[in-house]
Amino acid sequence: MDEINGFAYILGDDINTDDIVPSHTLTMRDPHEMAKCTLEFIDSQFVKEINKGNIIVAGENFGTGSSREEAVNVFKILGIKAIIAKSFARIYFRNLINVGIPGITLNKWNEKTFSKGDKLEISLDKGVIFNKTKNVKVEFAKIPEFLTKILNEGGIINQLKKKLSK
Amino acid sequence: MSKTVAEKILLEHSDLKEISPGQFVECDIDLIMVHEQLGGRIHKEYEKLGIDYVWDPNKIFFILDHWVPAPTISAAQMHQDCRAFAEKYNFIHNIGMDKGICHQVLPEMGFSRPGMLIVGSDSHTTTYGAFNCLSTGIGATDVSVVFATGKLWFKVPESYKINFVGELNKGVMSKDIILKIIGDITTKGAIYKSLEFHGIDSLSIDGRMTISNMVVEAGAKFGVFLSDNKLESWIQKRSKEEYNIIHPDKEAIYEKTLEYNLSEIIPMVAKPSSPGNADEIENVEGIEIDQAFLGSCTNGRIEDLRIAAKILKGKSINPKTRFIITPASKEVYITAMKEGLLDIFINAGAVVTHSTCGACIGGHMGVLGEGEVCISSTNRNFVGRMGAASSQVYLASPATVTASAIYGKITDPREVL
Ligand code: SF4
Numbered sequence: 001m002d003e004i005n006g007f008a009y010i011l012g013d014d015i016n017t018d019d020i021v022p023s024h025t026l027t028m029r030d031p032h033e034m035a036k037c038t039l040e041f042i043d044s045q046f047v048k049e050i051n052k053g054n055i056i057v058a059g060e061n062f063g064t065g066s067s068r069e070e071a072v073n074v075f076k077i078l079g080i081k082a083i084i085a086k087s088f089a090r091i092y093f094r095n096l097i098n099v100g101i102p103g104i105t106l107n108k109w110n111e112k113t114f115s116k117g118d119k120l121e122i123s124l125d126k127g128v129i130f131n132k133t134k135n136v137k138v139e140f141a142k143i144p145e146f147l148t149k150i151l152n153e154g155g156i157i158n159q160l161k162k163k164l165s166k
Numbered sequence: 167m168s169k170t171v172a173e174k175i176l177l178e179h180s181d182l183k184e185i186s187p188g189q190f191v192e193c194d195i196d197l198i199m200v201h202e203q204l205g206g207r208i209h210k211e212y213e214k215l216g217i218d219y220v221w222d223p224n225k226i227f228f229i230l231d232h233w234v235p236a237p238t239i240s241a242a243q244m245h246q247d248c249r250a251f252a253e254k255y256n257f258i259h260n261i262g263m264d265k266g267i268c269h270q271v272l273p274e275m276g277f278s279r280p281g282m283l284i285v286g287s288d289s290h291t292t293t294y295g296a297f298n299c300l301s302t303g304i305g306a307t308d309v310s311v312v313f314a315t316g317k318l319w320f321k322v323p324e325s326y327k328i329n330f331v332g333e334l335n336k337g338v339m340s341k342d343i344i345l346k347i348i349g350d351i352t353t354k355g356a357i358y359k360s361l362e363f364h365g366i367d368s369l370s371i372d373g374r375m376t377i378s379n380m381v382v383e384a385g386a387k388f389g390v391f392l393s394d395n396k397l398e399s400w401i402q403k404r405s406k407e408e409y410n411i412i413h414p415d416k417e418a419i420y421e422k423t424l425e426y427n428l429s430e431i432i433p434m435v436a437k438p439s440s441p442g443n444a445d446e447i448e449n450v451e452g453i454e455i456d457q458a459f460l461g462s463c464t465n466g467r468i469e470d471l472r473i474a475a476k477i478l479k480g481k482s483i484n485p486k487t488r489f490i491i492t493p494a495s496k497e498v499y500i501t502a503m504k505e506g507l508l509d510i511f512i513n514a515g516a517v518v519t520h521s522t523c524g525a526c527i528g529g530h531m532g533v534l535g536e537g538e539v540c541i542s543s544t545n546r547n548f549v550g551r552m553g554a555a556s557s558q559v560y561l562a563s564p565a566t567v568t569a570s571a572i573y574g575k576i577t578d579p580r581e582v583l
Contacts, residue, residue, distance in 0.1 A: 014353060014440060018548040022555075023527045026206060027233065027240040041555040061354040061385065065548065067289045069207050069305035090358050090387050091289055095305035146190045146319070156307050157214050160314060164217060 004081045004102070004122040006055040008114045008131075011043070013059035017092065020063070020071040034070060035077040052079035055122070057114045059085065063092025072099045082122055084109075084129065084140075097147050100155035104129070106140045113138055124148065168417035170325040171390050172360035175300045175412055179283045187324045197277060198312050199227045199286035201268050205247035207306035208287065212251075212313055220255045221316035227272055228252050230263035232523040237530035255313075266495025266521035269293040269379065269463035274497050276405025280393050281412050285312060290463050290545065292382045296374035297401065298393040298412055300360075303382065323360040323387050324421040330365035332429035337580035339473070340373030341465055341543065341563035343426065344380040345434035349444025351424075357385035359421065362414060366391050368428065371400050372469040379464045380545050383441040433578055435541075436561035439549045447566065447578045457540040458483075458571035459552070460564050461492030461519075462526040465543035468498050470564035475507040477568045477582055478514045484574030489516040490532040492524050516571070528552045534559075541570045 019042045025034045039046040056075070062085035063071060072095040075083070083096060084104045096103040102124055114120075118133040127142040143151070153159040167184065169177070177185045179193035200208065220226065228248070236242035245263070252260045265271045269290055272278055280298035285291060287309050294301035304318070312318050328347065334340070348355075361381050366374065374391050381389030391397075393411040401409060433447040460466065460474055471493060483489045491511050493499040499521055502508050511518050517532075525532030526544040534540055534553030540560070542552065547559035562570070565579035572582065 016548050018546070018551050022550050023529065027238060027244050029240060029243060041550045061357065064353060064385065065289065065546065067287060067291075067303040067305050068203070069307060072305070073207065087354055087357060089385060091303050091305060094308060098305065098307040144190070156311060157211055160311055161215055164215060164314065 002123060002125050004055070004124070006053045006081050006120055007051070008057045008116060008118040008120055009050060009054050010114065010116050011056055011058040014061045014064055015058055017063060017065035017068050017071040021068060021074055026068065026070065031070070031073055031077060035074040038074045038078060047078070050078050054080055055120050056080055056083045057109070058083065060087050062088050064089040067091045069095045069099065072096050072101060076101060097150050098156040100151055102143060102151055104140050104143070106138065109138065168415035168419065170360065170414045170418045170420065171298070171362050171392070171412050172300055172323055172325055172388050174414070175281060175283055176320060176322055178281070185322050187322050189322045190319055191322060192317050192319050193283055195225070195285055195312050195316055195318055196282040197225050197227060197284045198309065199229070199268055199272055199284065199288070199291060200309060201229055201288060202232045202244055202248060203287035203306060203309070204228065204251055205244040208309050209247055209251045211306050212310045215310065215314055217314060220313045223256045224258045225316070226257050226313070227259045227261065227277055228257050229261040229265065229268050229271060231267045232527060233529050234263040234522045235520070264496060266493070266498070267463045267466065267523060270467065270494035270498065273297060273375070274404065274495060276401065276407065279401055279405060279407060279409035280397070281410030285318060289382045290379050292386065292389045293375050293379040293463060295378035295381070295388055295390040296371060298391055298397060300388050300390060302387050321358065323358050325360040325362050325418070326356060327420040327423040328361055328363050329423065329425045330363065330369070330428055331425065332427045333368040334428045334431060337565050337583045338431055338433055339563040339565055340369055340376045342431050342434045343428065344377045345436050345441070345444045345561065346431055347426070348380065348384045348442050349434065349436070351384050353383060353440055353442035354385050356381065359386050360388040360390060361386045362420070363389070363391045367394055367396070370469055371396060372467040375467065376464055380441065383545060433563060433566050433580065435566065435576065436547060438547050438558040438560065441546060441561060447576070450560065450576050451578055453560070453576045454539065455487060455541050455570055455575060456538040457488045457490065457532065457534065458567050459490050459525045459532055459540055459542040459544065460567050461490070461494065462523065462544040463494060464545040465564050466492055466494030466498065468501050470543065471498065471502045471507050473565050474568040475510045477565060477579060478572070479510050481514060481572050483515040483571045487571055487574040489571040490519065490525055491516050492519045492531070493521050495521050525552060541567050541576060543567045
């Protein structure tokens, strides 16, 4: 998993797990039904506007709240390839990596760096995001090797499956 | 090298000789708690591994608490999936749906003891830190990893030392302390950190649990208390197992040290829609409420019910206000019954429910309608957490919740005690 290409979708600070998957959806048995409710209380346009291949760009403390991994899985179902945030909540970050979606921490960014619909190219190996629309490059702290291995194997379940079959 | 409690416990559970903050380590897990998430994502992820065993059926604590008894068909089906999984893999501690909320029942049954490393499929697993052990929440795939291997990776956290001095005044509770701390350090102020609590002797075990429960609202990974006689006698009453008390080294390194004089803490309220939105009671007094809720893994314990009964005795709740009381466990429920607290609640006009997460998660038994306002003893007041997206939740202590139920508006409990 090196280059990731997609379009930016901007979200704010403190997007919590209840925002992403409201509690009432948690007993739904079909994850695709649940995905249709993603962010419904705070951004009713999200599901309509999100196209396959998108990259979320968010503020501080992304994914704060519950351990519900559904809050990562719905993004996977909706085709989100990476999430860039100023900071991540701990459990959420683990869940992202475990499920195989890169979580990229970028302490600072503003509207000059990213806006909605910008075409982005992310190099995980180099630790660089290239905003093709704005023609700007930003560097981020590379994801530690320990975690990159999990991402490269398509998530921790795949990694473990391989180990167990050895 | 000198170590904090978190560093010591992680080191003891790894096969390394030395560890330091920032390092990735693989640790042996002593106990894993799972609830309805088992029938949500966990069983689906686990089946992908294609193995027909779990690493140790004796180290899994499985309970149903979020939606019990099942309020909908889909919740009932989720329970069916959970039970089938527990049976298939021969879970030994299959606790069922009648005992109460996970974070209350597990400690009551003596499963959380000093020195342990515990994980759970719930973010408020941090609660067990009150028992001088390390405990934290994980997602469904991490649970699957533990089920299969008994191990999990951790990043060794930096620690904050939080030192308490003095004692709380009448009408002020440990909930007020933790709301104050989260307000001060913000909801992102302790991301990935271990909070280590010192100066704890004046706090009850119930009160410590409330604090550890909510450290995750500041982003923390652990919220661990030191040990004392109070804790040891509590544990000895509930468990025959050995335990290993962990003290930090004198020279342990803390990234930050904070001190709180408990006698200066006043009733706090977290305004909608963040637990970090803390304010002093005088700034929110008088806000009208439709519902008051006393319950949850944060504040549904016997100490909480006792103070509620003390405030309510001989009074009635406001006729326009609904007061819902959900004891955190069957044990708490029975104790409250024997002490006559339930009589006081019911006669005052409150609704007392079976022990469940229920209203806390907007699941059942107290869901909020459009535009309704609730004062709640729970830990999260996110948009739509307890019902409609337009409803609003104020988080407060059991004393403040009860005083507010009497007047139908947010009320300072010190005025009615
Ligand atoms: S009572 Fe509320 S916060 Fe506690 S485990 Fe249940 S849903 Fe979660």
